[in-house]
Amino acid sequence: MGEFELIRTYFAAAPCAQGGEGIALGIGDDCALLAVPPGEQLAISTDTLVAGVHFADPCDPFLLGQRSLAVAVSDLAAMGAYPLAFTLALTTPTVAADWLQRYAQGLNAMAQRCGVGLVGGDTTRGPLSLTVTVFGRVPAGLALTRSGAQPGDLLCVGGDLGNAAGALPLVLGQRSAAAQIAEPLLGHYWSPQPQLALGMALRGKATSALDISDGLLADCGHIAKASAVSLVIERQRLPLSAALLAFLGDEQARSAALSGGDDYVLAFTLPPTELGPLLAEGWPVHVVGRVEAGAGGRLLDAGGHDITPAVRGYQHFRETP
Amino acid sequence: MGEFELIRTYFAAAPCAQGGEGIALGIGDDCALLAVPPGEQLAISTDTLVAGVHFADPCDPFLLGQRSLAVAVSDLAAMGAYPLAFTLALTTPTVAADWLQRYAQGLNAMAQRCGVGLVGGDTTRGPLSLTVTVFGRVPAGLALTRSGAQPGDLLCVGGDLGNAAGALPLVLGQRSAAAQIAEPLLGHYWSPQPQLALGMALRGKATSALDISDGLLADCGHIAKASAVSLVIERQRLPLSAALLAFLGDEQARSAALSGGDDYVLAFTLPPTELGPLLAEGWPVHVVGRVEAGAGGRLLDAGGHDITPAVRGYQHFRETP
Structure with missing residues (x-):
């Protein structure tokens, strides 16, 4: 099974994988397209989880799916951003249908809870690791950064x-x-x-x-x-x-x-x-x-x-x- | 050396890593912020390269740096998008200063050539692999997709x-x-x-x-x-x-x-x-x-x-x- 078929079969079941709010073009082309309203900026964060380093392997793939998305979306929360979408780069040693299905279910459950749609990704063969990149929007000038703390706060x-x-x-x-x-x-x-x-x-x-x-x-x-x-x-x-x-x-x-x-x-x-x-x-x-x-x-x-x-x-x- | 120090030391040397066109906030906070002009959409693509699968290991890290960014930016070209920025999720078994420096030099050389700035990423320990996510902008409705070919073209x-x-x-x-x-x-x-x-x-x-x-x-x-x-x-x-x-x-x-x-x-x-x-x-x-x-x-x-x-x-x- 090619990477496109694989990623579509297991991951595109997410309810907002196509045409969610702000998603002008979802999975399947060279790029996804996100619409950002005038006056807003796009917030972006990337997190990688490596088997044996960030999680035990084997572990419950449903729980891993939830967690791998949640830790990335948390960065959007930290910026005060409104959640829009995410991409998943999945590297896996084998195409194990059961594992992928359970992982995708956990991922999709968290995606629904957080209101983000899967808009693209890459599936490659190799030692198990997951890179999730999340996208949100925030009015220009209102993002919460780390650099504004003042004495007295x-x-x-x-x-x-x-x-x-x-x-x-x-x-x-x-x-x-x-x-x-x-x-x-x-x-x-x-x-x-x-x-x-x-x-x-x-x-x-x-x-x-x-x-x-x-x-x-x-x-x-x-x-x-x-x-x-x-x-x-x-x-x-x-x-x-x-x-x-x-x-x-x-x-x-x-x-x-x-x-x-x-x-x-x-x-x-x-x-x-x-x-x-x-x-x-x-x-x-x-x-x-x-x-x-x-x-x-x-x-x-x-x-x-x-x-x-x-x-x-x-x-x-x-x-x- | 922590992941932040590592990524900063070797990768933030890119000339447009901070404050390039369209980059409202670069490396170092929970999220990067990209500005998208009114009437334009954001184009996004993710590519993973795994050692031993997509490239020989060992190989020249400078060349790998160039190639890992180029193959991702090529997806922006395929959408007719104007290049803005990228994130890098680097998983590496060891923090080898020489290797990282050469890799970053190759990456930065290609970043300059393509006009993209590094806006964030993640550095993790594990089997060598690289996930690059690229961002561009394109006027709404003008992105080149795969779905419009007509008989006679x-x-x-x-x-x-x-x-x-x-x-x-x-x-x-x-x-x-x-x-x-x-x-x-x-x-x-x-x-x-x-x-x-x-x-x-x-x-x-x-x-x-x-x-x-x-x-x-x-x-x-x-x-x-x-x-x-x-x-x-x-x-x-x-x-x-x-x-x-x-x-x-x-x-x-x-x-x-x-x-x-x-x-x-x-x-x-x-x-x-x-x-x-x-x-x-x-x-x-x-x-x-x-x-x-x-x-x-x-x-x-x-x-x-x-x-x-x-x-x-x-x-x-x-x-x-």
């Missing part, structure tokens, strides 16, 4: 942290847990929900934003560097799920929330005056610290003491000049 | 065919040739020149177009299927380079031109009235056949006899209903 996150890091020993089969603990943690790992609506709600309000993929400490380092400020994180204010607390205990749960990756929750800074209205509208905004003049970052314990060096991950955080 | 190509297929035994070290033969053939293979200007000149004139990557016969099959017509190719009219003729002889050279892949020359159909003006303007347009009502395609010899079944590749060609 609050540092906030969009939800519980550390769940995906907590799930990792379950994913790798190193530990087990009761269903009421394992299910929510594994759900966060395999099926992260890109915070698209929150990202769009933060347009014109947040001064900087990103999605947490490397862990809160490391990712706050990216904001600090791009904005040329210092970020202060209060360890006691990190939002933690009941499942994570029950699984790891308070101390380890906080470490997972600080240094674990793969949360795909938004982290952002905003002037204090913006906080109240967002909370009143019901957005999940948790204050975890603040922006100061300076560089790099500091981690404070419940008593306000600087405990930065004692935390795993601080080095990456501190490294940023 | 001429079938044309934009230059000599078969050179890359002829080069393959040289690339693989299976044969050698005198420099005056090897150099032009290897040049076509490693450094194909996307026909961007020709593609744009064909807007509003060609009724269908694509770039030849699978070989003329197979790719004409794609046009025939998408346009629901039959394509007739006259074997004697295929344009061949002096180097290919000297290397393979007339018979084998014509076979390479029909069934060899990787030419990245445009194939297109146009009404006969459009031919003269294009030739008068100096565009490289070679008539190789015509469009008829029907399905699939036919290959004719110098005497006008149907020789379709006798040619390698016919099956793929015929397969298209």
